Each structure stands twice: as C-alpha cells, then as structure tokens.
Amino acid sequence: MKTVLVVYWSMSGNTELMAKKISEGADADLFTIDEISPEEALKYDKIAFGCPSMGDEFEEGEEFYQWYQNLEYQLDGKKIAIFGSYGWGSGEWMEDWEERLEEAGYDLFEEALMVNEAPGPQEEEDCFNFGKRFKDY
Ligand SMILES: Cc1cc2nc3c(=O)[nH]c(=O)nc-3n(C[C@H](O)[C@H](O)[C@H](O)COP(=O)(O)O)c2cc1C
Secondary structure (H helix, E strand, O other): OOOEEEEEOOOOOHHHHHHHHHHHHHOOEEEEOOOOOHHHHOOOOEEEEEOOOOOOOHHHOHHHHHHHOOOHHHOOOOEEEEEEEEOOOOOHHHHHHHHHHHHOOOEEOOOOEEEEOOOOHHHHHHHHHHHHHHHHO
16 A cells, blocks of 8 residues: 555546546555545545546535545545546636635645646646655645
C-alpha cells in the first residue's frame, strides 16, 4: 500500500486520464470507486478524489456521490485533493464540492484541479505536477 490514494469515477474517460497522470506524479495507488471500498480508502492519509461534472451540484454525480457519502464525514486528519473534468461553464460543481470540504474544516490541498473535457498534453503535465505536489504536501 502506498501513502497516497487516487480514487475516481469517470463516465467517458476524461477524469480517468487525469487520475492516471495525478497518480503517476504522486506515486499513488489508483482505483475506481468500484475497485475500493470507502473503508479501505480511509486507510490512506492522503486521498485525491476525482469526479467529473454531472450538473451544477456536486451530488448530481450520483455514482460517485453514493460511494463518497459513506466517507465524507470521516475525513478529519486526512489530506484531501479533488479534481475532475467538466464540459462547460465555470466549474460550479467543483466550487460546491470545495465549499462542502471547507465548511467541514477539512484539510484541502490547493484549489481543485479542473480540466475542460479531455486533458491535452499540457493538462496531462499539470495533472502529473499536481500529483507530485500533493505527495509532498
Ligand atoms: C449527464 C451529464 C451531465 C453533465 N453535466 C454537466 C454540467 O452540468 N456541467 C459541465 O460543465 N459539464 C457537464 N457534463 C460534461 C462532462 O462533465 C464532461 O464531458 C466531462 O469531460 C466528462 O468526464 P468523464 O470523461 O470523466 O466522464 C455532463 C455530462 C453528462 C454525461
């Protein structure tokens, strides 16, 4: 088991590519939400969560939210990073997610990392570097 976990849900592969690059940069274990239980995820001290925008509200990413809500109230003492791909607008779902974490007083790493649709070469590098910084956080 590595020290950092990257766990994500992705419908069409864009957030998945972000997750892969972040996990490379962070030298992290990488799982989809179908591959790891919330209980297992809570064994890591640093967790990067990835979910694309499926609406303006974070909860609208239902598949991810159903998994995530089991551990959302247990993140005290964890270092948390969040990321995801979106299609349009200015990332309202991510602001919503950041606010939930901040209101709960959790230790959120940097600003959420967002990419419009599929990451290009520069964005892949940004994801890698985000992971690298998170590892050292
Ligand atoms: C059902 C559905 C709802 C979506 N709602 C939004 C939205 O409200 N805002 C937005 O910016 N993108 C929205 N998108 C676009 C996705 O966030 C975007 O295509 C993203 O790259 C998908 O990431 P993924 O490949 O990791 O699934 C929606 C896509 C789907 C399929």
